[in-house]
Amino acid sequence: MEQAAALETVGVSMHFSVNGVRKGVLNDVTFSVGQGEFTCIVGQSGCGKTTLLNILAGFIAPTAGLVRVRGRRITKPGPDRCVVFQEDTLFPWLTVSENVAFGLTGNRKYRGEIGARVDHFLALVGLLDYRHYLPRDISGGMKQRVELARVLVLDPLILLMDEPFASLDYRTRREMQDLLIALGQELSQTIIFVTHDVDEAITIADTIEIMTINPGTITEELHIGQERPRRVTEASYGVYRDRIYRALWS
């Protein structure tokens, strides 16, 4: 399994200048993610997780360091690294199925099979019956399913997720976690998932990158060997939790 990493960062640092004062957000972030691996980046609010994800996506350029995808340096956003955002970013003027078709339209690779492909992925996330609805007429959990479908349909090398379930209620959140794990395994999808929720990370991840604050950097990597499906009540959770908390606040 250990060929060229699906994604790796080398010494990524990010500084902002606020009123002439230099503020470091990320400092020398170096980690790599293997093909098909489910990685969680865990850290408290304000540690630079979202900034890091935006750099991985290519939305912003780091002050120093670089990001490689399959060995090639990336400089801008692209459909090889799809993002599921924390906020609702569906196009409100498109129906559910038109939103899912958006990235396929105009791509020669999918010509002639867009309709079938959209329906297939809508079925995967369980929303085939809602394909003609507008985003404003469906619930928050359903919107996140559409967000997931519209990027999975593009068959991305890497799926980047920025606290995508943070605004969902507990039950919907558990459902979405299960769905994501199932789809990730079925599609052998490489996933980088940012969260501040330690239990969520232990539940879904193969590997957890622990990120500290001031300046934001990854201090420890933790492999979760526990079989799936995992339950928060399992004793092993306590052990993992302990290690993560100690790394976060030592």
Added chain:
Amino acid sequence: MNGTDAGKDSKKGLVHGVLPWIIPAAFVCAWFIVSRAGILPPYLLPDPVTVIGTAHIYIFAEPGSAPYAGRFLQDASTSLLRVFLGFSIAVAVGLPLGILSGRVAEINRLFSTFINGLRAVPGITWLPIAMVWLGIGMRTTVFLVALAAFFPIYLNAMAGARQINPLLLRAGAMMGTGRIRGSYAVLLPGAMPHIMTGLRLGLGISWAYLVLGELTGVPDGLGAVIMDARMIGRVDIIIMGMILIAIVGKMSDALLVAFLRLSFKSARRMP
């Protein structure tokens, strides 16, 4: 659904349908009473029946059978053409410039001082210079209409492009949308509510400046008829002309909205 619910619904629909016509109807009634009771003499305010009769001759009678007879089609189509041309120029310049100014700070900086300075000059002050440059008639009117309609279209397009959620643009970019597709598949629909407001305001003001352009001695057009009628003291024709402009203007607005809804999902599905 049971009987009473259905009854309620149709009653609601009736109210909904009648509501927009109450004030126009009350207005006509008041007009009728004021003119028939002799509060104002007919040479200041002719009664509605006279105006309807005048409109009938103006619209349907054989041309030449009476003064102004049968001229409506000619006047209305001339005026519509002038509005259409002026408005189209305003859209063609104002929409792209507004959207670009809303997204690119440098372009906004380049144009905004000039455009806002220009905007401070009342449209009517352009009339003398336009007449000197372009003469009386079609070209001056189209120029005035284009100039006046430009500002609301430009300003609203800019506001629309500026208020777009940047995450929508990021979402488009991460799905592989380039600059060109991003412009018409994300930017334009995202700014559509503002764009639509700007276009409707622009079209409305087009009619105002059409009449201004036609008040200067051109032989045809709805504004020309009104000015012409004043000189021979035909108040009934003045009022008829005003009402016809209201009707044609309202219809052109409805047509614009229908066209946008037909052409753009984003206009059709506006919340």
